[in-house]
Amino acid sequence: MPTYYGDLHAEQSPSTPYSILEFQGGSFDPWGGLGFEQCSELLNSEFQRVFYKNDFSFGMTIFNIYMTYGGTNWGNQGHPGGYTSYDYGAVITEERLVSREKYSEAKLEANFLQASPAYLTAIPQNNTHANGSYSNNPEIAVTALFGNRTNFFVIRHAAYNSLASTEFKLTLPTSQGNITIPQLNGSLVLNGRDSKWAVTDYDAAGTNLLYSSAEIFTQKAYGDKQVLVVYSGANENHELAFTLSCSSEVIEGSGINIVKKKGTTIIGFKSSSERRIVKIGELYVYILDRNDAYNYWVLDLPSSPVSGNYTNGTIDTSAAIVKAGYLLRTVEASGTILSLTGDLNATTEIEIIGGAPAKLTELKFNGETIKFAQDSCSGVVTASATYSEPSFSVPDLSTVDWKVTNSLPEIVAGYDDSLWTNADLTYSNSTQRNLTTPVSLYAQDYGYNIGNLLYRGHFTATGGENSIYLQTQGGSAFGMSAWLNGTFLGSARGIDAASNANSTFSLPNVASGSSYVLTVLIDHMGLQENGQGGSSEMKTPRGILNYSLNGRNASAISWKLTGNLGGEDYQDRTRGPLNEGGLYAERQGYHLPGAPTSSWSNSTHGPMIGITAPGVAFYSTTFDLDMPAGYDIPIAISFSNATSSTNGSASVAYRSQIYVNGYQFGKYVSNIGPQDVFPVPQGIFDYNGPNYLAVSLWALDEGGAKISNLSLVAGPVIQSGYGPVELSPLTGWSKREGAY
Secondary structure: OOOOHHHHHHHHOOOOOOEEEEEEOOOOOOOOOOOHHHHHHHOOHHHHHHHHHHHHOOOOOEEEEEOOEOOEOHHHOOOOOOOOEOOOOOOEOOOOOOOOHHHHHHHHHHHHHHOOHHHHHOEEOOOOOOEOOOEOOOOEEEEEEEOOOOEEEEEEEOOOOOOOEEEEOEEEEEOOEEEEEOOOOOOEEEEOOOEEEEEEEEEEOOEEEEEEOOEEEEEEEEOOEEEEEEEEOOOOEEEEEEOOOOOEEEEEOOOEEEEEEOOEEEEEEEOOOOOEEEEEOOEEEEEEEHHHHOOEEEEOOOOOOOOOOOOOHHHHHHOEEEEOOOEEEEEEEEOOEEEEEEEEOOOEEEEEEEOOOOOOOEEEEOOEEEOEEEOOOOOOEEEEEOOOOOOOOOOOOOOOOEEEEEOOHHHOOOOOOOOOEEOOOOOOOOOOOOOOOOOOOEHHHHOOOOOOEEEEEEEEOOOOOOEEEEEEEOOOOOOEEEEEOOEEEEEEOOOOOOOEEEEEEEOOOOOOOOEEEEEEEEOOOOOOOOOOOOOOHHHOOOEEEEEEEOOOOHHHOEEEEEOOOOOOOOOOOOOOOOOOOOOHHHHHOOOOOOOOOOOOEEEOOHHHOOEOOOEEEEEEEEEEEEOOOOEEOOEEEEEEOOEOOOOOOOEOOEEEEEEEOOEEEEEEEOOOOOOOEEEEOEOOEOOEEEEEEEEEEEEOOOOOEOOOEEEEEEOOOEEOOOOOOOOOOOOOOOOOOOOO
């Protein structure tokens, strides 16, 4: 764990706000990786508590997390090191869910910082000797930030990855001198991979919080009423002290020890799943278990038209504090009416502990008026938001009507490639690799930058040619297949780490004086990223790097190539330049809604029947969705793998791309993985209308391939206040001029 960031900032740019950009919020996962759920588990809420708070201990005031939401690399947008999903193990899942604990942990930390303006001017101290500082235990490290009045302390294990439960005491400087905490009894404890904030002389809604070992969620003032919300983890002992000596009472819960001492009120407690509320004068102190704190939300009321948003600092202190479960989106007050919008995954108790109109007359949730009760003394509002389970179904893809067409006519005798691009450049624009062929066969040199690539090499045989060597490159996990005329030569099936392949294929007997065509299909996995400024890794070529026809000079073969129709002068201006590649069906636009499929063959079960020989088939179907309004229901397309018919155990090598209403939303590689479920959001799917689904199936093995099971799967059903979702532009098929 880096402990030098603060010193580095002081050395490099001491006069500017300290920012950390693209700090780790998850991790990319490569082809053949373990999957993003494992990334999420590794970089979980414990990671956030330890590493994020370590960053804050340096006085950082601009914090950018990569990623908060990763989403999907639709339309070939990803780099070759990763696959379609870019979930990233981030706080929000690819399917838009906020159910990961790390989302809630990020919310706790963000709310504390928002509620603590004194942090912005606090100065980080020299923490070279953090281990044992401010503590009686050298196994505890404490880093300090001192403000004009308020001090902040970040507490962690000296060995940041320790799993121990470590007892300790803190001795912290306060306005009343150094105080050893806890004062009442026992010790504090830090359990495993954890880190905590402690504060001294903290402004708690107008009341001086002399110290707190419990972490603060938020503090707000509502006229004469003040609210402070603190929380703790399991099996912890904590203490707070206020510079107040007025009357205090426990109004909810048990296990609270209150002691008056030298003009202060000290509150001691052990953590519990039971909520406790202590009232000191007009200050309400809510003491929560961390898991319960996850259910609380602080939402700003709409600002004045001057600022035009929800971040006007003048209203921060009056923002509503609401216990509302899964997700609360907005709060709006209009006179004596309070309106909430949010999402539910179950019937949820609503509690507004601050920010409601004093004499509330109507409470709305997602536009519907709901019953409520308001305490006449505290003003707290309680209600219940009802979750209603909707009735819906998604189509069974094994029973819909499928159509199929051949998407590799290039290997059929008599195919005309006269409109293809001639490979005739004797130089390359790539600075990453010198040419080793008479003409460039690098796809980028001809404007083909993404998607499947096709090459056709023409030669006249002498009769002695019996093998062909091909060096091909497509990026990590790429694959390729080759045919001589209509005869399958073989494939490089692909492995996760290999970006190129060296393949030697035996040729069938060739007749002297006869013409032959070598067809090579290459899966382009994306261009390389530039790792640093000034590098040119993105120019790493894709396509055929080298070749050798046994017994012949390289110039004996004349080459043509194609990728997406038009190359950089791409056809689909709606979905952009990366959405489609060079498969025949893509060049014709058959992945678009309204494609002329009536003349295609009927296919019972479609890609689940598959093809019995190497090649590429292109399937399409249309189905209606009728999803209930007012719900966010993720829908994904799921693949189940097949086993080889030759030995019954090895995975069949096939590659499949899925297109939903023309948008490419998945590239599946059966023998590499790991992704086999492909979320497609509402707006790409028409949740209340017809949908066009197209699936390419490229079989790389002798026995062909099929998708064992292709299905639509619905995710968790979230009752949502988001509102209607607009469709993405769904421009349809029209005959493409010059398509070949």
